[in-house]
Amino acid sequence: MKNVGVTFRELDERLWVAEHSLKIAGIDFGRRMTAVLLSSGELWLHSVAHLTSELREQLDAIGPVRFVVSPNRFHHKYMEYYRAAYPEAELLASPGLPERREDLSFSGILGDEPDPQWVTDLDQTAFHGNRISTEIVFLHRASRTLILTDLCFNLPPSRPLFTRLAARALGVYNRLAVSRTMRRGMSDHDAARASLERIFEWDFDRVIVGHGDIVETGGREKLERAFAWME
């Protein structure tokens, strides 16, 4: 695999992210993987990044890769490289993904309840009511971190001009927000609100997003504001 720049950094105890650029039509929203070291001593990977040799070394220094999770039907790129590199790992799919990735064998489909294999460390729920995708949302309990993928973006002023313009057009510039595309996809507000209520039952302060800056603190209030339009 070609060596693109992947930045791997520790965010908290037993919690890391790997970030790299992702250019689509000249717009760079970036892309983020989240890695959690489970109490079992094994690694749980969410929305995996390019598996460069450097990233592989960094992961292998932490622990064996046990779970590779695709949180929605868009974030499944690179999973094949993890399947090849870690034959013992389990690949878990979001609803609708197995039909799109018949080349991969998944050991399960993620749903509303946390998998018993990681429930000690992570809570999870499906975010219902969106016809674009049913995203699975996670909570890393120990670090009080909510892990989102495409439900909210948060693109900062440091991004290049065209990316900033695109972020403005999508309503996700310089704030944690649901993109206009995702808003249009919210076809069942009652179901979406019920999923949101479940998320707000969790204890979190930080919010990781798949694209854009991580909200390091005050994540609850920012998430409330991000969904205020749905009231």
Ligand SMILES: [Fe+2]
């Ligand atoms: Fe995405």
